[in-house]
Amino acid sequence: MGRVVKVRAYCSAANLGPGFDMLAVALNAYYDEVVIEVEDGRGVYVEGVEGPYASGSMLERNTAAEAVKALLEGFGVEALVRLRIYKGIPTGRGLGSSGASAAAAVAGVARLLGLNVDLSKLAYYAGLGERVSAGSPHFDNTSASLAGGLVTLTFDSSGELQVVRVPFKGYFSVVTPMNPVPEGKTGVMRSVLPERVSLSEAVRNFSRPAVMVAAAFNGDLELFGRLMSSDEIVEPRRSKFVPCYGEVRRAAFEAGALGFSLSGAGPSMIALAGSEREARRIAEAMAEACTCCDGPLVAVASPAPGAEVVG
Ligand code: HSE
Numbered sequence: 001m002g003r004v005v006k007v008r009a010y011c012s013a014a015n016l017g018p019g020f021d022m023l024a025v026a027l028n029a030y031y032d033e034v035v036i037e038v039e040d041g042r043g044v045y046v047e048g049v050e051g052p053y054a055s056g057s058m059l060e061r062n063t064a065a066e067a068v069k070a071l072l073e074g075f076g077v078e079a080l081v082r083l084r085i086y087k088g089i090p091t092g093r094g095l096g097s098s099g100a101s102a103a104a105a106v107a108g109v110a111r112l113l114g115l116n117v118d119l120s121k122l123a124y125y126a127g128l129g130e131r132v133s134a135g136s137p138h139f140d141n142t143s144a145s146l147a148g149g150l151v152t153l154t155f156d157s158s159g160e161l162q163v164v165r166v167p168f169k170g171y172f173s174v175v176t177p178m179n180p181v182p183e184g185k186t187g188v189m190r191s192v193l194p195e196r197v198s199l200s201e202a203v204r205n206f207s208r209p210a211v212m213v214a215a216a217f218n219g220d221l222e223l224f225g226r227l228m229s230s231d232e233i234v235e236p237r238r239s240k241f242v243p244c245y246g247e248v249r250r251a252a253f254e255a256g257a258l259g260f261s262l263s264g265a266g267p268s269m270i271a272l273a274g275s276e277r278e279a280r281r282i283a284e285a286m287a288e289a290c291t292c293c294d295g296p297l298v299a300v301a302s303p304a305p306g307a308e309v310v311g
Contacts, residue, residue, distance in 0.1 A: 002039025002080070003112045006311035008032070009104035010304035011089040012096035012144035013172065013263035013270050018231040019209035023152055024096070024144035024264075027301035029174050030089040032100045033310065034064060036108035041080030044068045053087040053097065067102035067129025067142075068109050074125055075115055090297060092181045094264035095174075099141030102129035107146060107307040119147055124161040135187030139163075141264065148306030152213050168216040168303055170224070171276050173257070173283035175248060175290050176268040176297035189265035192237050205233050225259025225272040235262055242267040244292035251289035255282040276300060 010031045014024040032051075044065045049058040068081050083105055089097040106126045110117045117125075123146050127139030143151045143163040150168035155161055182188045197205075208227040215224040239245040239262060248269050252260045256278055257271035271286060273279035279300045290296040 002037045004035065004037045005108045005112055005309055006033055006035045007104040007108040007307050008310045009100040009107070009145040009307040010148070011100055012141045013094075013174070013268070014096060014140040014144070015231070015234065015261065015264060016212065017208070017228040017235060017259070017261040018205050018233070019152070019212065020231070020234045021138055021140050022154060023150070023209050023212065024140035025150045025168065025172075026144040026148050026304040026306065027172055027174065028304035029299035029301035030095060031304075032089050032097065032104060033086040034101055034104040034108060035084040035311075036105060036112060037082040038109060038112040039080050042078050044072070044081045044083070046083045046085065048084040049087060050085075051087040053089060053091050054085070055091070058085065058087070061132045063098035063129040063132045064101040064105035065129075066132045067126045068105050070128040071106050071109060071115075071125040075117075077113060077115070079109075079113060081109055090176055090178075092185045093176050094262060094266045094268040095176065096141030096145060096264060098133040099126065099130060100145040102126040103142045103145035103307050108309075111309070119143075120161050120163045122146055123153070123163045127161070133184070133186060134190065135184060136190065146307050149303040150216055152209070166213050166216045169219065170221050170302070171273045171279035172301045173252065173271040173273060173279045173286055174263065174268060174299040174301055175283065175286040177242065177244070177290060177293040178296060179267070179293045181267065186265045189238050189241065193234055194237075197233055201233065205231065221258050221272065221274055225257070228259035228261050228272060231261065238262060238266055242269070242292070244290050245269065247289040247291065248286045251285040252282050255285035257282050276302070
């Protein structure tokens, strides 16, 4: 038997409205765990997937395995890696389920192999794994699940991913419709987005996440929430795929939400609240308005810790 570690990584809500691919928050609503075993040899194998959201297909093309392969290749390291995955995060719901498994797996492998790798590099390799589930890589979910809390990210002019943690306190109501979603849902939801937007649209929309980061630093939840609810480019094109989006959004604001957005590519929806009690009340109102599906999942969450060793 090789060296073994168990790593937990939490779900995440990416975008937070206008912060497409550049803002995400890890939430303590759901988590995945990955048991990672490393020994001499070569190859990356998923030996088991269990838990409420496990499926047989995860044994074949798996984001976590793909991410570990990218990490090993990036570092020019040979190892035999076996993964056993517990899926506690609903899959295909915009909660960064595949990103969380990938984050846990690369964090565990880097630790066992003693690789000198910082948060940004780990998030990069974990995000490459998303090619399997989303068709193209994205790095926001993996960054949040690795770092914990709120993160902002960009690629610098040399093409290196830069991930920065942002101090943030707040509560979220999370409502997850469980209707069937298309195969490769994130890829499909990315394909409905425009190739080009005008300069004025781009400036108006993407100045908002910049100010959201400042608002988070200043503890200004009202401003954060107002801007979170203001995406004009991505969310209007995706919200039509969530039949009860309008009703749930209205119910959230009527119940006192400070902000509202899709979580990642949806269909989960999140609302921002100033206290756990308010988040609970808002979550109930959102769930009641979520009539497009039977028994949506409902959770109240706050920013989660980053990927952590739990065994
Ligand atoms: N930023 C990605 C997207 C997150 O919105 O496509 C996917 O969960």
